[in-house]
Amino acid sequence: MLSGRVLEGYGSSYTVLHRNVLFSCTLRGKFRRILDETHNPIAVGDRIKFTKLDEKSGVIEELLPRSNKISRPTKWGPLKERIIAANVDQIVAVVSTKEPSLKTGLIDRMLLVAEREYVRSVICINKIDLIKKEDIRTEIETYKNLRYCVHIVSAKTGEGVDELRNTLKGKFSVFLGQSGVGKSAVLNALQPGLNLKVREISEYSGKGKHTTSYVASVPCDFGGVIADTPGFRDFGLWGIEKEDAGGLFREFRRYAGKCKFSPCFHIHEPDCAVKDAYKRGAIAASRYENYVRIYESFDEKDSTFM
Ligand SMILES: Nc1nc2c(ncn2[C@@H]2O[C@H](COP(=O)(O)OP(=O)(O)OP(=O)(O)O)[C@@H](O)[C@H]2O)c(=O)[nH]1
Ligand SMILES: [Zn+2]
Known part of the structure; x- marks a missing residue:
């Protein structure tokens, strides 16, 4: 058997990279059993073993252990885990x-999913050509103070694109973002000649419409692979329990154990170290408020889709 890495694919057909050669692979039937729990048994970024059928095709036989996975709940049909990418x-x-x-609520939801998997996060604020940097100074500082890597770019003018490219060099990065923020446009700017389809903003009126409909990996000339993912309207959290949300806000951890109550969810409890930190400005207002919103969303109907 040969080993390879999944670049893209869906259902029963996958593109696998083995020593710079692309193979079109199908799945061995046993993977269908996993479909009961997971929407997709094999994800982009997975390391697999496959049997070669000819110079261009094969059958995936084995999934190798993942170091991490970025997942979301499925949007339609039975509620299942949908793995966006693995080993990122x-x-x-x-x-x-x-x-x-x-x-910022959406940023924090995306950060939470990465924190849960101990995966590094980069924040990319696109379309800076549409406003003055000063207008989003608070947001930028909030995340920089938390030691997140923040890039401010414009796919349109090219501002900040070189710096972002440096951050992506040699890495497998997965682009997440709401529909219309410009993921495909940023990718096109990073890798000239790529020509991913970019949709006119007027076409975004329809709910849930998006240009990128499945996860595709783009091997970049500068070294590094980027997974472009379908845009979403709301970023659902998968595998995160209400009780865990606070611990995934990295600046809250410093106060762990300092609240009067244990466990403390930092909402209504008296003498809460996190709430005190928020009140005196040691925790950014947006972060605490987003936490409360996320915490409360677990009790709402369809909270996983928020
Ligand atoms: N002014 C401005 N517009 C931009 C910029 N980047 C992208 N756009 C516009 O934003 C719209 C959406 O861009 P896309 O790249 O298709 O967005 P996307 O995030 O890939 O969307 P999905 O595929 O639905 O996830 C298009 O009309 C782009 O022309 C930018 O830096 N500045
Ligand atoms: Zn507390």
């Missing part, structure tokens, strides 16, 4: 300054 070096949480507007 970093996620890139792509947001835009406008159209759609900058939502």
Whole structure:
């Protein structure tokens, strides 16, 4: 058997890279059993073993252990885990300054999923050409103070693209972001000649419409692979329990054990170290408020889809 890495694929057909050669692979039937729990048994980035059928095709026989996985709940049909990518070096949480507007709640949801898997996060704020940097200074500082890597770019003017490229060099990065923030446009700017389809903003009126409909890996000339993922409207959290959310906000951990109550969910409890830190400004207001919103969303109907 040969070993390879999954570059893209869906259902029963996958593109596997083995020593710079692409193989079109199908799945051995035993993987179908996993479909009961997981929407996709094999994900982009997976390391697998396959039997070679000819110079271009094969059958995936074995899934090798994953170092991490970035998942979301399925949106339609029975609720299952949908693995967006596995064995990633970093996620890139792509947001835009406008159209759609900058939502720190979405950034924090994406960061949470990465924190859960101990995966590094990069925040990419696109469309800086539409506003003045000063207008989002608070947001930028909040994340920089938390030691997140923040890139401010414009796919349109090329601002910040070289710096972002440096961060992606030699890594397997997965781009996450709401529909319309410009993931494909940023990728095109990073890798000229790629020509991914970029949708006109006016086409975004329909709910849930997006240009990128499945996860595809783009091997870049500068060294590094980027997984472009379908845009979403709400970033559902998979595998995160209500009780765990606080621990995934990295600045909250410093206060672990300092609250009067144990466990403390930092909401209504008196003498809460996290809430005190928020009140005196040691924890950014947006971060604490987003935490409360996420915590409360677990009790709402369909909370996993928030
Ligand atoms: N002004 C401005 N517009 C941009 C920029 N980047 C992208 N856009 C526009 O934003 C819209 C969406 O861009 P896409 O690259 O298709 O967005 P996406 O995130 O890949 O969308 P999905 O495939 O649905 O996930 C397009 O109309 C782009 O022209 C930018 O830096 N500045
Ligand atoms: Zn507390």
